[in-house]
Amino acid sequence: MIKSLFKVACGLFLVSASGISHADETCMSPYMAKIVGQEDFVYVWTLGEEGLGDEQDKLVTISVNPDAPDYGKVVDSLSVGGRNEAHHSGFSDDRRFLWAGGLDSNKIFIFDVHTDPAKPTLHKTIDDFVSKSGGVVGPHTFYALAGRMMITGLSNNKDNGGRTAMVEYSNKGEYVATHWHPTDEDLRGAEKSGQFADGYGYDVRVMPRRNAMFTSSFTGWSNYMMDFGTMLADPEAMKRFGNTAVVWDLHTRQPKKVFDMPGAPLEIRCAWKPNNNYCFTTTALTSQIWLMYEDEQGEWQAKAVADIGDPSKVPLPVDISITSDDNGLWVQTFMDGKARYFDISDPFAPKQVYEKVIGSQLNMISQSWDGKRAYFTSSLLDNWDKKGELDEQFFKSYTWDGDKLNLEFEVDFKKEKLGSAHQMRFGAYGLYGMDRPWENEQSDEGADEAAE
Amino acid sequence: MRFQFAGLALALLLCQYAAADSNTEASSEAALPSIRLAPGDDKSGYDSTAYQTNSLSLEHRKGTALNLAAFAIEPQLGLPDPKESLELEPNAAEIALGRRLFFDRRLSRNQTMSCAMCHIPEQGFTSNELKRPVGFEGRSVKRNAPSLLNVRLYERFFVDARETSLAQQAWSPLLASNEMNNPSIGHVLEQINRDPVYQQQFKQAYGKPADMLNVGYALAQYQQSLLAGDAAFDRWKYASDKTALSKSQQAGFELFTGKAACASCHLIGDQYALFTDQQLHNTGAGYQASMLGEQKEITVILAPGIETTIPAEVAQRVGEPKPNDLGRYEVSLNPKDRWKFRTPTLRNVALTAPYMHNGEFLTLKDVVNFYNQGGQAHSALSPLIRPLNLSATEVDNLIAFMQSLTSSKLKLLVADAFAADVQDPE
Numbered sequence: 001m002i003k004s005l006f007k008v009a010c011g012l013f014l015v016s017a018s019g020i021s022h023a024d025e026t027c028m029s030p031y032m033a034k035i036v037g038q039e040d041f042v043y044v045w046t047l048g049e050e051g052l053g054d055e056q057d058k059l060v061t062i063s064v065n066p067d068a069p070d071y072g073k074v075v076d077s078l079s080v081g082g083r084n085e086a087h088h089s090g091f092s093d094d095r096r097f098l099w100a101g102g103l104d105s106n107k108i109f110i111f112d113v114h115t116d117p118a119k120p121t122l123h124k125t126i127d128d129f130v131s132k133s134g135g136v137v138g139p140h141t142f143y144a145l146a147g148r149m150m151i152t153g154l155s156n157n158k159d160n161g162g163r164t165a166m167v168e169y170s171n172k173g174e175y176v177a178t179h180w181h182p183t184d185e186d187l188r189g190a191e192k193s194g195q196f197a198d199g200y201g202y203d204v205r206v207m208p209r210r211n212a213m214f215t216s217s218f219t220g221w222s223n224y225m226m227d228f229g230t231m232l233a234d235p236e237a238m239k240r241f242g243n244t245a246v247v248w249d250l251h252t253r254q255p256k257k258v259f260d261m262p263g264a265p266l267e268i269r270c271a272w273k274p275n276n277n278y279c280f281t282t283t284a285l286t287s288q289i290w291l292m293y294e295d296e297q298g299e300w301q302a303k304a305v306a307d308i309g310d311p312s313k314v315p316l317p318v319d320i321s322i323t324s325d326d327n328g329l330w331v332q333t334f335m336d337g338k339a340r341y342f343d344i345s346d347p348f349a350p351k352q353v354y355e356k357v358i359g360s361q362l363n364m365i366s367q368s369w370d371g372k373r374a375y376f377t378s379s380l381l382d383n384w385d386k387k388g389e390l391d392e393q394f395f396k397s398y399t400w401d402g403d404k405l406n407l408e409f410e411v412d413f414k415k416e417k418l419g420s421a422h423q424m425r426f427g428a429y430g431l432y433g434m435d436r437p438w439e440n441e442q443s444d445e446g447a448d449e450a451a452e
Numbered sequence: 453m454r455f456q457f458a459g460l461a462l463a464l465l466l467c468q469y470a471a472a473d474s475n476t477e478a479s480s481e482a483a484l485p486s487i488r489l490a491p492g493d494d495k496s497g498y499d500s501t502a503y504q505t506n507s508l509s510l511e512h513r514k515g516t517a518l519n520l521a522a523f524a525i526e527p528q529l530g531l532p533d534p535k536e537s538l539e540l541e542p543n544a545a546e547i548a549l550g551r552r553l554f555f556d557r558r559l560s561r562n563q564t565m566s567c568a569m570c571h572i573p574e575q576g577f578t579s580n581e582l583k584r585p586v587g588f589e590g591r592s593v594k595r596n597a598p599s600l601l602n603v604r605l606y607e608r609f610f611v612d613a614r615e616t617s618l619a620q621q622a623w624s625p626l627l628a629s630n631e632m633n634n635p636s637i638g639h640v641l642e643q644i645n646r647d648p649v650y651q652q653q654f655k656q657a658y659g660k661p662a663d664m665l666n667v668g669y670a671l672a673q674y675q676q677s678l679l680a681g682d683a684a685f686d687r688w689k690y691a692s693d694k695t696a697l698s699k700s701q702q703a704g705f706e707l708f709t710g711k712a713a714c715a716s717c718h719l720i721g722d723q724y725a726l727f728t729d730q731q732l733h734n735t736g737a738g739y740q741a742s743m744l745g746e747q748k749e750i751t752v753i754l755a756p757g758i759e760t761t762i763p764a765e766v767a768q769r770v771g772e773p774k775p776n777d778l779g780r781y782e783v784s785l786n787p788k789d790r791w792k793f794r795t796p797t798l799r800n801v802a803l804t805a806p807y808m809h810n811g812e813f814l815t816l817k818d819v820v821n822f823y824n825q826g827g828q829a830h831s832a833l834s835p836l837i838r839p840l841n842l843s844a845t846e847v848d849n850l851i852a853f854m855q856s857l858t859s860s861k862l863k864l865l866v867a868d869a870f871a872a873d874v875q876d877p878e
Contacts, residue, residue, distance in 0.1 A: 082562060083589055084562075085589075085590075104562065104564060104589060104590070105562050105563070105564060106564065106876075127877050128876070128877055128878050130557075130876035130877070131875075131876040131877065131878050134511075135510065135874065135876075137564075156510055157557060157874050157876055158492075158510060158513060158572075158874065159491065159492065159493070159569075159572050159574075159575070159581070160569050160586075161491065161492070161493050161581060162493060163492065163493055163507060163508075163510050165510075180509065180510065180511055183505075183507040183508060183509045183510075184505055184506050184507050184508075185507065185508045185509040185512060186509035186511065186512060195502075195503065195504045195505065195756075196504070196505045196756075197505050197507060198493065198505045198507050199493070199507050199509070199510075221586075222579070222581060222582055222585070222586045223582075224590075225586050225589070225590030226582070226586045226590055226592075227590070227592050227771050227772050228767075228770035228771055229767040229768055229769075229770050229771010229772065230584075230592060230771055230772070230774075231582075232750060232752050232762075232767045232770070232771070233750050233752075233767060233771075234582055234583045235751075235753050235814060236495075236580065236581055236582055236583065236805075236806060236814065237581065237582045237583070238752060238753035238754075239495040239498040239581075239753060240493070240495065240581055240582075241755070243505075243755055243756065262754075262755030262756060262758065263754050263755040263758070264755075283755075285754040285755060286754050286755050286758060311754075311760075312760045313760075313762065314752065314754070314760060314762060314766075335766070335770075382589070382590065383590040384770060385770070386769050386770050387768075387769065387770065387771070387772065390769055
């Protein structure tokens with residue numbers, strides 16, 4: 001316990017000489033060291049595609065520091081075997097390891113990203129997630145807590161539907177506990193505040209200063225693995241989406257209140273400022289921005305605060321990202337390939353102020369802590385991505401000048417025979433007290449020493 | 453809620469007691485566990501904004517084992533003599549082995565898919581949650597998963613009747629690239645023979661390790677124990693219980709065997725009722741899917757009571773082309789067999805939605821409306837299918853009748869399935 005508290009303190013207050021201070025790139029766990037300066041690498045958790053290259057999932061490392069000699073290039077690609085439905089990943093609290101999950105195979109790959117940030121290695125593979133967790137399928141979000149990794153599930157091994165749980169692991173990769181989402185039959189002490197308690201899961205975020213943890217809800221294996229067009233035309237399948245978000249007691253891991261949030265609320269992003277006690281999420285199917293906020297009585301509430309595009313056209317908002325000053329929210333819509341920037345200075349009245357088509361399809365965004373750089377990738381889910389020519393697979397690097405996005409470079413994941421580009425995480429030498437190799441070479445001749 | 457759970461626990465205890473006593477007793481209504489015969493995640497009424505969830509906890513999805521070897525030969529009202537419909541002599545060790553295999557998710561190429569992921573016990577041993585199941589790596593399967601209840605009463609297997617025994621059938625899903633996608637038979641056998649529990653079980657049941665034959669036998673042993681007769685209809689028809697059917701259900705029976713002539717294919721006999729003639733017919737459902745029904749737009753459900761309409765081409769951009777299905781023709785290559793499918797039993801049909809070979813009919817009402825309009829007219833349509841001129845009440849009565857075909861034994865079988873361990877990589 002004391003040890004883990006100490007780790008939190010380290011995470012929160014660590015400041016290093018090379019411009020690294022606490023917390024990341026706006027969507028990371030508050031328990032974790034952040035890169036507030038220039039990131040050196042983006043790690044892209046990539047889905048293998050049949051008939052392309054080596055056909056398997058891989059961690060692709062892209063050099064993104066404009067000062068680096070290999071800027072804009074893929075500097076490493078680490079294949080892990082199989083098409084696991086690579087999806088999301090997250091660092092451990094000390095940021096030395098990157099945990100990346102497969103929504104289909106339920107495998108969890110733990111990469112060492114600290115020994116050589118330019119060349120991650122596979123440190124450990126967990127392949128008994130389902131049996132250890134008591135039947136949870138589809139490890140999705142990897143979210144660092146003190147000394148722990150909280151993993152959200154999407155499905156279960158009984159009916160491949162949406163009822164699921166969060167699963168807690170130690171940093172060492174040992175199973176700790178399963179926290180089932182509240183259902184009507186077993187609310188687990190939570191209040192069902194509206195009509196729904198479906199027991200579905202998707203993302204998790206925490207607000208330690210309010211002792212609060214938030215989860216959202218998506219759909220089970222049989223839907224997220226299904227051909228997207230087939231699913232849209234299957235009314236039974238379309239009923240199997242989550243319509244809830246849950247606020248939990250962070251310390252006890254007990255669910256406290258279930259909110260109705262119709263239409264599959266996905267990514268959750270909490271505000272950073274100490275008095276901004278609210279988090280945003282967007283509903284994929286109903287295309288709304290929702291706010292979960294603490295009211296004057298200290299009670300958590302949820303409210304739809306804006307539409308995204310024309311909801312009747314199903315633009316399908318997927319990834320979102322909040323700026324570190326809590327004033328802006330990027331919302332990506334998959335169907336029209338647009339990045340949309342919302343002014344959220346009034347969190348109850350977000351206004352879209354900018355949009356740009358990034359590609360034929362669009363999912364993830366990662367922005368730098370200062371908001372000046374934004375990276376985008378294309379893939380949503382292997383069987384949901386567009387077909388044929390429309391299935392562009394890319395990583396695109398932009399700068400954001402406050403008014404518009406400017407393309408800096410892009411990597412065509414098909415041309416490079418890599419696969420479908422999914423989630424991105426940042427790496428930097430400074431995180432691990434290392435000097436950037438090219439700065440060494442320029443500044444002193446003693447670089448040899450470091451190399452030995 | 454807590455009360456309900458206590459009730460379930462009590463019922464399970466009772467059931468355990470009864471099961472230990474004898475299976476005949478176990479089948480009596482009083483001992484039935486309070487198991488929901490529907491998805492644990494209830495979506496009925498989802499098309500209304502008044503929809504409320506009624507979801508079960510997976511932690512509480514527990515059951516009680518049944519003596520399946522005894523159950524498999526226990527006579528059931530409305531079914532033929534069980535000894536005559538056996539493919540294999542029931543054997544407890546083999547059934548236990550087959551049951552473990554059936555729920556073993558490691559038996560697919562990437563160790564994520566068991567038979568039970570498409571044939572889900574509480575969903576009538578089929579999948580209620582989609583039209584057509586999703587296989588290995590999410591690959592599309594072109595047919596609806598049929599219920600495995602009473603499967604042994606079929607003379608031939610699959611909706612195109614291409615397989616001749618249950619034991620042989622098992623290898624189809626194990627090897628199909630869009631189902632469990634194993635690379636070879638040997639690969640499956642090695643996988644099984646590596647597991648110490650299976651080593652023990654195969655030795656006990658067959659005196660040797662798993663091989664191509666005994667894996668099929670074991671799976672067939674489990675599936676042939678899934679007998680589910682003794683429905684309200686059977687008590688009414690074969691046990692002279694005049695109160696077992698409502699007025700509407702009795703009227704439905706009259707239509708089924710009379711004006712609507714459903715029983716000309718879904719047979720009802722004097723001693724028992726299979727509700728199938730074991731033959732293949734063209735009802736027009738296949739023709740309709742192959743030749744007609746190009747939609748310009750599709751209605752998409754977004755949330756409870758919220759839907760929208762999008763141009764079909766929007767869905768096509770993110771979807772693969774709809775699969776075609778010519779039914780029996782795909783086996784025989786005889787043009788006369790185009791769009792012919794095997795008559796399915798209608799036992800437990802209220803629990804096995806969606807319907808027909810492609811799952812395109814979501815409710816029993818959709819099916820009856822289809823028959824009422826004369827199926828889909830075309831030159832190869834079965835002469836037995838014609839417009840029926842049923843009134844709305846008659847349609848409802850037919851549906852009510854089909855709802856009387858749900859077996860009273862089902863909860864025992866589902867409770868038994870819940871008691872089976874689901875195997876995942878360890």
